[in-house]
Amino acid sequence: MPDVVVIGAGMIGAACAYYAAREGLSVTLVDRGAVAAGTTGSGEGNILVSDKEPGPELDLAMLSCRLWTELASEARELGGFEYEPKGGLVVAENDEVLRALAELAGHQEKSGVVTRAVAADELADYEPHLAPGFAGGVFYPQDAQVQPMLAAARLARRRPSVTLRTGTEVTGLLTERGRVTGVRTDAGDIPAGAVVNAGGTWGGEIAALAGVDLPIMPRRGFILVTEPLTGLPSHDASGAPGSSVGSGPLVRHKVYTAAYVTNVASDSAGLETSAVVEATQAGTVLIGASRERVGFDRTVSLPVLARLARQAVGLFPALADVRAIRAYCGFRPYCPDHLPVIGADPRVPGLYHACGHEGAGIGLAPVTGLLIAQLITGAAPELDPAPFRPDRFAEAAA
């Protein structure tokens, strides 16, 4: 009998399994699909501190950022998951936005974020192909990226005391006198000392199996993928500053406009896009992502793709001649207060939740895994998990 069953082999579940195993626990990691079959396989791998306002989520992100560096250096080849600490550049459309951005950066610094103000005429040093006319920006050297599917798969495999069981659906929870003692699956019961709900966007359904309410909902996002680029297309006629720079990657960091910051925390159900543009090791440029609340609707939305394309071309005019070859969408797991759920459920002893990370689940995975492992073993948590309490919604409603 394993010490812990983790439900969901996405980025979060993989990290929970990894850290629990590191604390000496034996783990069975189950997923109804394959590893990274859920949102982890249909998002991006940005590890961002730049997009977070000071507060509990930024504290999580700061710690997680450090843990990612450790995870990557622990193995060869940057962890085997394309870890790249390339930094993010946030640009401001006009002076007013720039002032707001600089103010935010100032607050973020108090939480340990490293920021560097970039004047308008310095932008080209960071991104030679950026469109002209931006008022300036802020560079965040701690922003990084990973290939999330590989990261989940590799972390799930790194510790021998983790057993991965794919194609196994959890259909119920085993309980004894009100305490969770394992899971019921379509392939038999798995008794365990503790159960972790890492069901992502489906975390609410798993909570419901235990009779508790967890308000996790889907927020759709589309991503556009370009053809692989090798340096600059020769027909660059963008007139971007520094077009004399010649070859070299078209996009060097994660680049987005400051409008992004207001979108992430938005409560609007309508479409919001603020394209984050980044190059990947495969040579493609990823443009993402939109945010919409439309349930689990996979129907292609051309208007959304068109909007992302326009914003990307607005940042890098040379992209206008680059072709998009794919697009895909995923469903971020979000809670009403836009914070994840991390911790023991006081209503159901033995059950822990680790879900609802919305658009930051890749970045926040290591810290989530670490906290869950510490809570299960009774060690002092590295960070106060109170803001992420599973029962906080019930209080709010009452």
Add this chain to the structure above:
Amino acid sequence: MTAHDTPTPDAGGDGVGERAVGRYDLVIVGAGPAGLAAAGVAARAGLRVAVLDAGARIGGQYFRQLPEGFRAARPGALHHGFSRFVRLRDALGDADILLGHRVWAVERGPGGGFAVHCLEGREERARTVAAARLLIATGAHDRVLPFPGWDLPGVMTAGAAQALLKGNLVMAGRRVVVAGTGPFLLPVATSLAAAGATVAGVFEAGGRFALAPQALARPGKAAEALAYGYRLARHRVPYKGGRAVVAAHGDGELTHVTVAKVDADWRPYRGGQETIECDTLAVGYGFVPQLDLPAQLGCETSRDAAGGPVARVDRHMRTSVAGVYAAGETTGVGGADLAELEGVIAGRAVVADALGTPVAGDPADPRTEARRRRLAGFARALLRAYPVGDGWTSWLHDDTLICRCEEVPYGRVKEARDLGAADARSIKLLARPGMGWCQGRICGEAVARLAGEDPAPPRRPIAQPVSLGDLAAMDGRDEWKET
């Protein structure tokens, strides 16, 4: 999909003949036998019809077969369907034929109807065509199975071999091996031989006489097979069953292939291998319906006799989405006769739906219906007679490329499986096969089979590469204008 999306008949005020400027009553994507037949029916009934095709001429796969020069020299000899092509072409009436139009996306327009987004010509000019109804007749593409050396220059699919014939690339002097499975190997081999190539052999991985019982049930097809057999014999082309090309070799380009005797599952017997010199290898393992566009609109699919996805249609070729029809190979691979017949049925249904009259009123229908059932039954039998054996995976080495676009060797696919990629999608996510240019059109089937699955319907929101500039230009438009 919901009730209010049902297009209202165009009869009455905004009826046929008096339609809104710029909007077609029917847009057909694909100018193969299915699309052409439907266009003829609808245009003759007075609908305003446009036929879009990526190709430079009409005809689709089937009528593309005949090389221009060859036809001139011996009209109709190679191509018994030529007179049929002329008939279909001449029946198009005043339908607009828009060639060189690659459709990269279709979507519902506001207030019913559809927007068909294309890229026109070499300059890839973006253009949108508006339609009240849409017929998807995009045919099928070659099914590709990887094997060692399949990425060498000189190795091509059966469909590509046709293109070689079509362009004036003279075949004479070339030494060609034709391999794979299914009845289409025969016409490919005979046309190559007729064009002057030396066909060193035709190797059918299935049994040599797999087709026989079904062919006997259809005297016409049996005669066709006999005729091919006769022509192969005349060109002294050896035709062997139970044999497969398991490797292609060459230093930079193809010089020879390894042909192995295989069992019923296509696993090579020990020994029994021979080496054949050739500079061209045409491989055909059947065809995969091209479902990108119906999938974009959310049309439901079903499975053909071999487990592959096909567009699900009712007996009038209506898909599950109101106003969208499918005909030809998109509803299942079944040859040119069936494709044309389905086109006719779809054309009639569109006309009836547009006028608001019942389709059943046509006295020709029962016979058409019976004929379609017969042909579809034959197509099913063929699919069953020429299954793809699982043993092809034993031809692979760790360094055999599975995905050419992303250069993913078999070893990496195995690694992904070891990492917990239990299905085709997660193999793709971890090892990247299918993420490149062709979006898995070439390797998708192989990856699905390697994962032990039947291939899933495609999910390609962008069916053809489109520039970000063109996409960006679509932002903020609030009304469909024809451009």
